[in-house]
Amino acid sequence: MGLIKTVGLTKTYNGTNAVDGIDLSIKEGVCTALLGPNGAGKTTTLNMLTGLINATSGTISFDDRYMGDRRKYIGYLPQYPKFYGWMTGEEYIIFSGQLAGLTKKEALSRSDELLSLVGLSEDKKKRVSGYSGGMKQRLGIAQSLIHSPKLLILDEPVSALDPIGRREVLELMKTLKEKTSILFSTHVLHDAEEICEEIFIIKKGKLIIEGDLVELQRKYQKPTIYLNTE
Numbered sequence: 001m002g003l004i005k006t007v008g009l010t011k012t013y014n015g016t017n018a019v020d021g022i023d024l025s026i027k028e029g030v031c032t033a034l035l036g037p038n039g040a041g042k043t044t045t046l047n048m049l050t051g052l053i054n055a056t057s058g059t060i061s062f063d064d065r066y067m068g069d070r071r072k073y074i075g076y077l078p079q080y081p082k083f084y085g086w087m088t089g090e091e092y093i094i095f096s097g098q099l100a101g102l103t104k105k106e107a108l109s110r111s112d113e114l115l116s117l118v119g120l121s122e123d124k125k126k127r128v129s130g131y132s133g134g135m136k137q138r139l140g141i142a143q144s145l146i147h148s149p150k151l152l153i154l155d156e157p158v159s160a161l162d163p164i165g166r167r168e169v170l171e172l173m174k175t176l177k178e179k180t181s182i183l184f185s186t187h188v189l190h191d192a193e194e195i196c197e198e199i200f201i202i203k204k205g206k207l208i209i210e211g212d213l214v215e216l217q218r219k220y221q222k223p224t225i226y227l228n229t230e
């Protein structure tokens with residue numbers, strides 16, 4: 001099986017299905033996009049996968065091979081990450097590392113490694129409050145990689161960014177996908193086309209299209225049509 005498989009995943013709020021019977025299969029070693037317009041149920045789906053909220057019904061299974069240390073399974077960057085702006089980038093990653101169980105020495109060395117990976121080495125002594133949106137997202141990605149997760153889940157990592165920040169984060173994701181599997185949500189098809197191999201399109205809580213992006217592009221020729229249909 002893939003890294004995560006869901007069957008009939010459903011979340012109901014006040015009698016309405018925010019996520020409505022979704023079957024997902026997230027493969028290892030690829031980048032997968034969860035695409036859908038505002039309110040489609042992307043965040044709700046990711047929150048169930050990460051265990052932040054419980055599903056109303058349906059099942060989520062994880063690959064048995066990685067169940068030895070479940071904490072290492074997923075790294076998650078929520079849509080609106082909160083940072084301690086008065087800390088420097090380095091302090092923030094060291095603090096996060098210690099929260100994840102590393103010793104101070106281990107956290108320091110991991111922080112050097114991760115801040116270099118996300119291109120923040122030169123800014124690591126600056127306060128996070130002075131970081132641009134793109135730098136904050138890259139710091140958040142570094143934080144979610146602390147425990148070397150099998151799967152990195154990013155909820156709309158570029159939607160709130162200006163063009164420069166957006167480009168920085170997309171390029172970083174392209175680098176990261178060589179090292180870890182990525183699942184990210186977006187409402188922009190172009191972002192998915194640029195970096196993903198697999199795509200799941202959801203609308204009003206239901207899965208409407210899924211599969212290999214290249215095959216879908218061939219099949220639909222003008223892929224944007226499947227997002228714009230009401």
Ligand code: ATP
Pocket residue numbers: 013014018036037038039040041042043044045079187
């Ligand atoms: P966006 O791109 O705007 O973040 P999304 O695809 O992530 O959208 P969700 O945030 O998952 O969508 O929301 C899906 C639906 O579920 C929406 O109609 C939303 O109002 C509803 N919803 C989400 N969380 C709750 C909640 N805690 N209580 C009630 N309704 C909720």
